[in-house]
Amino acid sequence: MVSYAQTLRTNATEPERILWQRLRRRQLNGFKFRRQRPVGPYVCDFACLEAALIVELDGSQHVVQAPYDITRDAFLRAQGFRVLRFWNGDVLSRLDWIVETIFEALHGAHLDGRLD
Numbered sequence: 001m002v003s004y005a006q007t008l009r010t011n012a013t014e015p016e017r018i019l020w021q022r023l024r025r026r027q028l029n030g031f032k033f034r035r036q037r038p039v040g041p042y043v044c045d046f047a048c049l050e051a052a053l054i055v056e057l058d059g060s061q062h063v064v065q066a067p068y069d070i071t072r073d074a075f076l077r078a079q080g081f082r083v084l085r086f087w088n089g090d091v092l093s094r095l096d097w098i099v100e101t102i103f104e105a106l107h108g109a110h111l112d113g114r115l116d
Contacts, residue, residue: 012036015057015091016045022099023055031106039079042072047081051106056085 012020016035023033023046037047039054046055054076058069073083084105086098 015088019091028103052081054081054083059088
């Protein structure tokens with residue numbers, strides 16, 4: 001799983017690279033994010049372990065794999081994580097809104113599920 005996560009980090013999508021620039025180096029009020037972090041049988045796009053927050057970026061393939069994502073999110077929630085999902089296109093067009101939403105989630109806002 002670790003080697004798979006390393007491969008994903010090396011081959012990040014453009015939206016993942018863009019969001020990572022805003023999450024890395026504790027830029028959101030000192031919270032540390034990790035990218036392509038294994039959690040159980042899954043690799044999460046971004047994880048803040050101290051806040052138990054997972055951030056996932058979804059491309060068009062996620063429309064087809066919605067049942068898989070539901071199962072995956074249920075597992076992550078059972079492990080104590082909150083899960084935020086955003087569309088890749090929103091990273092390109094609404095990055096500040098995404099970062100603000102993540103910031104609010106880090107500070108206790110009860111945000112969960114798909115944010116449109």
